[in-house]
Amino acid sequence: MERLKWKVGNSLYPLPAVLISCGDLDGIKNIITVAWAGTIASDPAMVSISVRPERYSHGLIMKNKSFVINLAAKKLIYALDWCGVKSGRDFDKFKTMKLTAIKAQKVSAPLIKESPINIECAVKDIKHYGSHDVFLSEVIAVNADPSFMNVKTGKFDFMKCRPICFCHGNYYEVGKHLGNFGFSVRKK
Amino acid sequence: MERLKWKVGNSLYPLPAVLISCGDLDGIKNIITVAWAGTIASDPAMVSISVRPERYSHGLIMKNKSFVINLAAKKLIYALDWCGVKSGRDFDKFKTMKLTAIKAQKVSAPLIKESPINIECAVKDIKHYGSHDVFLSEVIAVNADPSFMNVKTGKFDFMKCRPICFCHGNYYEVGKHLGNFGFSVRKK
Numbered sequence: 001m002e003r004l005k006w007k008v009g010n011s012l013y014p015l016p017a018v019l020i021s022c023g024d025l026d027g028i029k030n031i032i033t034v035a036w037a038g039t040i041a042s043d044p045a046m047v048s049i050s051v052r053p054e055r056y057s058h059g060l061i062m063k064n065k066s067f068v069i070n071l072a073a074k075k076l077i078y079a080l081d082w083c084g085v086k087s088g089r090d091f092d093k094f095k096t097m098k099l100t101a102i103k104a105q106k107v108s109a110p111l112i113k114e115s116p117i118n119i120e121c122a123v124k125d126i127k128h129y130g131s132h133d134v135f136l137s138e139v140i141a142v143n144a145d146p147s148f149m150n151v152k153t154g155k156f157d158f159m160k161c162r163p164i165c166f167c168h169g170n171y172y173e174v175g176k177h178l179g180n181f182g183f184s185v186r187k188k
Numbered sequence: 189m190e191r192l193k194w195k196v197g198n199s200l201y202p203l204p205a206v207l208i209s210c211g212d213l214d215g216i217k218n219i220i221t222v223a224w225a226g227t228i229a230s231d232p233a234m235v236s237i238s239v240r241p242e243r244y245s246h247g248l249i250m251k252n253k254s255f256v257i258n259l260a261a262k263k264l265i266y267a268l269d270w271c272g273v274k275s276g277r278d279f280d281k282f283k284t285m286k287l288t289a290i291k292a293q294k295v296s297a298p299l300i301k302e303s304p305i306n307i308e309c310a311v312k313d314i315k316h317y318g319s320h321d322v323f324l325s326e327v328i329a330v331n332a333d334p335s336f337m338n339v340k341t342g343k344f345d346f347m348k349c350r351p352i353c354f355c356h357g358n359y360y361e362v363g364k365h366l367g368n369f370g371f372s373v374r375k376k
Contacts, residue, residue: 003306004337004344005293006330009299010233011305012257013346014353014362015226016202038203038226040238041317045198048236048322052226069200072365081372105193117199118191125315127324129229134236136315137324142194149192156192158356165202165353165362166369168346174202174353175363178262181354184269 014172017080019070020049021118023060025103025110031093033084035166036132037069045139047121050132056088061135065123066107070115074162077171079114098118105141116161118143151188202353202360205268207258208237209306211248213298214292219281220245221272223354224320225257233327235309238320244276248322253311254295259301262350265359267302293329304349306331 015035023029036050047069052056060068072080079097086093094101094110101110104120111118120141127134150157163174202222211217224238235257239246249255260268267285274281282289282298289298292308299306308329315322338345351362 001301001334003290003331004334006332008233008327008330010227010230011259011307011330011332012204012206012225012227012235012326013259014202014204014351016200016367018200036227036229038198038236039198040222040226040236040315041224041320042198042321043319044317045196046320047200047319048226048228071199071201077366078372081367081369082298085370085373093227111191119199124317127228127313129232129234129312129324131231132234134228134324136317139196139198142196143191144194144199144200146189146192163202163355163360164308164366167362168349169369171366171368173363173366175361177267178352178359178361179269180359181269181357182273184266185273 012185013167017072017164017166017171019080019083019112020057020067021070021112022057022067022109024108025101028060029094029101029110030057030060030088031083031112033080038134046137047119047137047139048134052131052136053060053133061123064108066109067121068104068107068109068111069119069121070112071117071161072164073116074164074173076114077164080164105143111132111143116145116148201355205260205352205354205359207260207268207271207300208245208255209258209300210245210255210297210329212296213289216248217282217289217298218245218248218276219271219287219300221268228324233305234325235327236322236324238322240319241321246321249311252296254297255309256292256295256297256299257307257309258300259305259349260352262352262361264302265352268352275307293331299331304333305334
């Protein structure tokens with residue numbers, strides 16, 4: 001069968017769906033949900049997030065040139081969706097979603113305590129591409145919820161967090177394990 | 189409990205794990221697996237992928253300033269892992285993995301026929317960040333395998349492809365559906 005030629009559009013999935021906190025812990029702060037987020041370098045560890053210029057969070061990120069990526073988890077699915085459709089101009093999202101703002105190590109923006117992992121980021125470059133501004137950013141601190149530490153292995157149990165991914169307008173759990181990196185060449 | 193302060197590093201997950209095809213259909217061509225990939229804008233549809241400068245595919249992408257993102261799927265898990273650890277300097281990856289190179293609409297690189305969705309991309313900007321070069325790119329054509337069309341709904345059945353995500357060195361299936369975008373504010 002011939003390939004279908006689709007209308008040009010976003011079709012790279014699955015993507016992470018994460019809560020971005022921004023602003024100042026003791027001042028104006030906000031949360032925005034983004035799926036246009038990804039890792040762009042390993043050393044230094046770098047990420048990008050994209051935000052529309054008209055969003056309330058855009059100005060807060062521009063002001064401080066920093067933000068926090070808070071990973072989502074199944075228990076946060078309602079807040080994850082709600083923070084993506086409502087505006088911080090109309091709501092105190094921390095209060096309405098009963099999320100706890102706690103002090104970060106290095107940035108002014110708060111961490112979301114209910115998130116399993118909080119990644120503090122410093123903006124290095126901004127690119128403007130039509131609908132979105134892309135914040136190319138360095139990871140400057142990482143915080144984790146100790147309750148996800150596996151006491152047997154001493155390792156963080158990432159799957160216990162119940163992480164969420166986003167595909168074509170839908171949220172999904174991460175499912176069955178298929179293998180680890182390098183399995184195809186490892187000697188048995 | 190206090191937050192754990194982690195060593196700074198990559199901790200944004202889940203991420204897509206995809207097969208990048210590059211080069212020329214009728215000349216030198218290659219496949220590289222990346223998880224450092226994401227969507228960066230909606231209009232125009234734009235994506236980024238990051239590739240280490242020492243990788244064989246890096247030179248092929250630089251030469252043509254274009255590439256194809258081929259989404260992975262459960263049936264491609266072995267090729268997905270293998271193409272990430274082996275080099276195109278040593279292997280014809282299409283031949284070794286029994287993957288079929290077919291003609292793209294707009295770029296010189298081939299599509300991988302066994303992939304459910306092939307996204308043709310034109311590089312717009314390149315940023316150099318330590319370990320990786322980031323190719324900020326516009327989506328210029330999208331191709332899909334017609335066998336994933338749901339004949340009842342007339343829509344592409346994304347979950348039927350069995351898409352793959354990457355978390356902390358492991359590959360996973362996309363799992364249980366948790367809701368669709370906007371569910372938290374939709375009237376019942």
